[in-house]
Structures are given as structure tokens and as C-alpha cells.
Amino acid sequence: MTVETVLGERRHLRISCYPYVPHARPQGAPGAEAGTASEVGTASSAGETGETGETGETGDTGEAAAPHTAGVTLVLILVDDVTAQIEAQQKEAAQVERERGVQAERQVYERGEQARSLELVEAENARLKQETDRVTAVNRSLLEANQNLNETVLQLRRAQDELVVSHEEAQANAEEVKTLNEELQSTNEEYVTVNEELEATVEELHVANDELQARSRELQQAADTLATQRTASEAARARLEAILLSLGDAVLVVDRDGAPLLTNAVYAAMFGSANVVFMAADEVGNPLPAEATPQQRAARGETFRMEFTLTSADGTRRWFEASGHPVRSAGEEIGEGVLTIRDVTERTLQRHLQDQFVGLASHELRTPLTPLTAYLDMLSRLFADRATDDRARLYTAHAQHQAQRLQRLTQDLTDVNRLQSGKFNLIMEPVRLDEVAATAAETAQTMTTDHTIHLERPETPLVVNGDAFRLEQVLMNLLVNAITYAPHTEQIDLRVRRVGSEAEAQVQDYGAGIPATDLPHLFSRFYQVMRTDGERPSRRGLGLGLYIAHEVVTAHGGRIEVASVEAPRDGHGTTFTIRLPLAPEGTADQPADASAPHGAVHGEERRTGAHPRSKGSGRESPSQRH
Amino acid sequence: MAQVLVVEDDRDTRQVLHLILEDAGYTVAEAADGLEGLAAIQASTVPLVVLLDLDLPKLNGIEVLQAVARDARLVARHAFVLITAVSQSQFQAAEEICATLSVPLVMKPFSMDTLLDQVASAARRLPSIPQAQT
16 A cells, blocks of 8 residues: 655555464464455555556455455554565566567568568569579489480490400410410520430440440459459468468467467467467566567567466466567558467476586586596696606596596586576676687697697787686687587688777688588587588587587677588688677776786686686686696 | 695595695695584684585585684684685675685686695684694
8 A cells, every 4th residue: 555654755565464363273374374465455456556466466365365354353464665666666567668669669660571571582482493493404404414424434434444454464465475485495495405415425325335345344354363363362361271270389460459360279279268368477487567478579560589488277387489570461560460389398398407407417527527637636746756657647647638628528517507597707807819819729739730720810919808718718619619520621720800899709610611501500509510421520529619609709799600611621611700899998008917816706707716817726727628 | 734624525525635735744634514614613722724615515615604704713713715616606605705704715626736825825824833733
């Protein structure tokens, strides 16, 4: 409702009424409120403001609240000042009314305009439609033409493709043909070459065939030769086997290490089996050093002769002599050696017995010689002192002479015994060989009346370093030999001279000579030359003189040789030559003098004792012994 | 004259030595082996010239001399001459003992002159013989 204030100001109020029911349950307060609002609506519609919205709303509420009013005894009225709100609503409604008028005017205008435009568009549309139909027709014909063209183009393209393929095939074929042609050409060339080669080969084959034929002929000849050689070699082998079998000596072939390569039956019999390796020992049974065994010496290619022993398990010792030679093929040593081995046990034992016998004999023969010589000396003195029969004196002299012979023989035996046992010593000093020779010649002359001993000696002294006693013994042996073996000759020559750096003594007889077969054995002990003329020498001796001479000369560093022509009554006879090294310069002035005191005493020479030889001590000159 | 002891195993040799020495005026005693000889040497109160053979039974000449060398009185009293045939193995020992005692060596067979020379020489080396002995 609208009211006017005292200040003339118009104010809008809202009145709300609420019935009060004391026992009614206040259910639905809003309902109650709505009843109240309806009253307001009524009031508002009764107002002068004309507010559409307000009135409507309040009217609804008034109608809803009406039934409750009848019973109401109490009403609650609420008044609100809503002026501001109403004024704002009125302003807004006016504004909306104005805008609604403007818009209607514009719509009328626009509708006119649209009608005009529509007419224009429809005209234009009709025209365009005609045009479009025409264009569509043209377009349709164009499409058809285009389609035709396309088809044609396609056909053409296919044709072209086919043409390209055909062309390529043709080109490939052409190339194949060309290649084939080239191949054929080269093949042809090869055929030509091969043909040429074949021709050359045929030529070579011809040549080769000729050569083969020639070679075949050579081979045939070689085969013939080989067959001949094989026959010869088989014969040689058979001969060798026969030789090996028939040999009394063992044969051993060793390789370069000394191992056995080949043996013969005697070897197997001698040592137990064909492959056994024997261990050689020395004279007293000590094993030889490895390098000194016959196997090793033969393996080294030495040419030698040696003796060794083997002692069996039962202690018996056997002696063997081995000689070794290298095997040479075409002048070259091939690292093999051959040994021939001989069992010399019997010989050795005989020699040992001989040595023992010589030792014993020399002693036993010498023993009675001492009193014999002494008695003859006494007898000789006895006759010298008294006047007695001349025959007694003569016989005594003969007996003394024979005793001296006996003494010389026993002396030879003694010397041999010492040489064998290695106890032969020399007293070396400067010796005038010319003087020694003169003494020997003088003494030998007393032993023969048939011969004249002719001495040739240099004018100057000839000094050697030696044992005067032994050198005189050597010359005496040679002279006595000449006297003995050259009977019925007149002259024996003894020549002493200087030859280069050596002194030479030569004894030459003019007898029947010595057989050549005897010469190699001449200096062996007990060796005696058998006379071919059957004549027995007056004195043969023991066969020791030359052996002793050889040993003595060798011990002096010299050598002795013999030259002989066996020609009975030819007159050349036999010549023994001794060569001794000369004493060094400076010793020649002081040669050993027979009267000089004998200094050092060695070995058997001790018999001279500390006494001068001139005093006639036990050491007699060999000359004195005759 | 001096007294000579001949120590020699060969009876014939001993006998001829005896004869020779007796002829020469010596008084001679004999022993046939080394032991016997050594006993005679040791027993003798008078100086002796001992002719001693090297090769003797029982004791050889060297051993006899070695025994003598151990007794200075025997060395001073007697003179020795060693006689030998050949007994080479004993020479080394012989050389030593002969040098020690100044003993000369005479080789068999010997000449009478040689033997008598050696005996006379040895006799001169003996100490002077007491007057009573002559």
C-alpha cells in the first residue's frame, strides 16, 4: 500500500498477516506465511502503484490463506518498507517498454527490405539456373571427350611400353650374339695355340722317345755290368766269409764308437759270444784305460799291435795279441777299424818260463864261475912263481880263456834278464866313441888269427853321451859276430865317423851274408840264423848278442840297422850300422876317462862301488872278459 | 895281518876265498849265512874285514849291514866289503846302506887282484890292531 509521509514523501509498504491458533499445531509455517502474504496481495491490489508483478503474486497467496481466516481470533501483522524495491521495478519496466517499441519499428523496416531483396535474388536465381544448365551440358560433353582422350592415351602408352620391352629384348639378343661371337673367336685362337703346342709336344715326344731308347740301352748295359759285379761281389763275400772262417785269429770290426759290427766264429769261441765286448787288461790284470783298449784304438783309426790280458771268473789269465787297422774305402777312412786278435797265452807263458829260466840260469851258472875263475887265477900264479912245465902254464891259460867265455855267456843271460825285467840301467856320461871302438878292435883282434880287424877312425874325438862299458859291449858283440859268421875271410872293418849330428859306428864283414828272411828277426832274443851252406859256425852263442846290442843302442836314443847281401863268396857280406846322437858341444873336451873316478852308482853298475874303475874293481871291461 | 870273516853261502866260493886270503897271509873265518855272520861279527873282540855276500839265506847282506849300523861299536870296529852276483831288486837298499857305512861293492866273478885290493883297502880302515894280536 502506498502511504504518504508527513514530509509528503511517498512510501511503499508491504503488510503481512499471520493467523494465530493456540492449539493448532504450527504445521507448515510457510502455509501460514502464505496466508499472510495473500492479505498483502490484497492490500497491494488495493494500492495505487499498479505494480503488476507484485499484485499477481500476492493475489495467489491471499486466496490460499482465505479458508483459515474464518476461525482466526488473533492475527499477526508485519509491515515492511519496500519503497526502494518498488521504484527500481517501475524504472526497469519503463525501460523495457521503450525498447520494445523501437524494436518493433525496426522489424517492420527490415521486413520490407527483405521482401525486395528476395525478389531480386529469385530473378537472379532463375538466370543462374539457366546458365548452369547450359554449362552443365557443355561440361558433360567435355567430360565425354576427355574420357575418350584418356582411353586413347592409355592405349598409346601400352603400345609404347610394349615397344620398349621389344627393343630391350632385341638389344640383349644382339649382345648375346656379340659375346658368343667373341667367345668363338677366342676359342678358335686357343685351338690354334693348342694345335701348335700339340705339334711341339709331338716333336718332344719324338726326341724323348729317342732318349728313352738310348737310356734303355744304357740301363741294359748297366744291368749287365751290375749282374757281373754282383757275381763278383758275391764271390768276394764268399771268399771273405771263407777267409773269416778259416782264420785262426779272432776278427772284430768296430764302428767309430768301438762297438762290434762284425765278428767271426773264432771271436765267438774266444770270448764266449759273437757280440760280447771284452774288457782288456794289462799284464798284471788291471783294466786298461778306456782310450787304450784295442777297440777304441781301432775305432780311432790307429794302426797298431798290442798285447792285453783277460782274466776269467776262475782267476785264470789269458794273453792276447791284437793288431788293428782302419778300414779304408777309396783311400778314405770310414770310421771303422778291424782288429785281429790272437790268443798268445801259450807263447806268453813260455816266455815267462823262459824269463824265469834265464834268471835262474844266469845266477846258477855264475855261482860256480866265481870259484872256477878264482882257482884258475891261483893256478896261474902258482905256475908263474915256480919253474914248471910250460904245458901246465899253457893249459891253465886255455882254461882261463874258456872260463871267460863261460862268463860272457852268463853275462849275456844276466843282461837279458835285466832287460826283460826293466832293471837295465845305463851310466850316461860323455864318451869318446872312437876310443871305445879302438879298445874293442884291439880286444877282438886277440880273439882271431884268421881275420885282420881294420879300424877307421876320425882324427878328432867323436864324443857321444853314453855308457862306455855298454857301448864297448855292443861293438864287441858285433865284432865277435863277424868273426863267428864270416869264417875263412880275411878282413873285418870297423869304421867310426861323424855323419851330420850323429856318430856312426859300422862293422862290416865279407862273409856269406844273412838270408833276407832272417833280417827282420835278427834283433830278437835267442834268434839264430841257420846257415844255408850247411856249415855249422864254430861258436853260435845263445843268440843274445844282437838283441842286447839293439836294446842298448835304443836305450841310448840311437838306432841299429843291418844290411846284408846273401851271396856266398860274393864278398859283400853283412854290415851293421849304429847311429848315436852326438854329445852337445862343450862336453867334448871332457869325455869319460877310463881312469876317472866313477861317481854315482846306479843299478847293477854299483858293482864298481865307490872305487875308481882303474883300480880294477868288480866292473870289468867287456874286453877283459874275453 | 888282519882277520877276515867270509860270509858266503856257496861252499865252493867260500872255500876258494878262504884259500886266496890265507895265501895272502890273512887269518880267515867263515860263516854260511847272514845270521851266522852277524853273530860272528858281534862276537868278535878283534877288528874284522868282513867279506859279505849280498844274497844270503836267513839274513841277506843288506840286513846284516843294517843290523851292524844300529850298533856304533860294531861300525867302528869292523870294515865291510859287499860281494854280489846279481840281485837287482836289492840294489836300492844296498846303495843306501853302503853309502852310510862306506862299503865298497865287488861283483862276482871277481879276479884275485880285485879281491885282494879291496880286502887290503878295508884292512887299512880298521882300528890299529893291539900288539898282543900280532
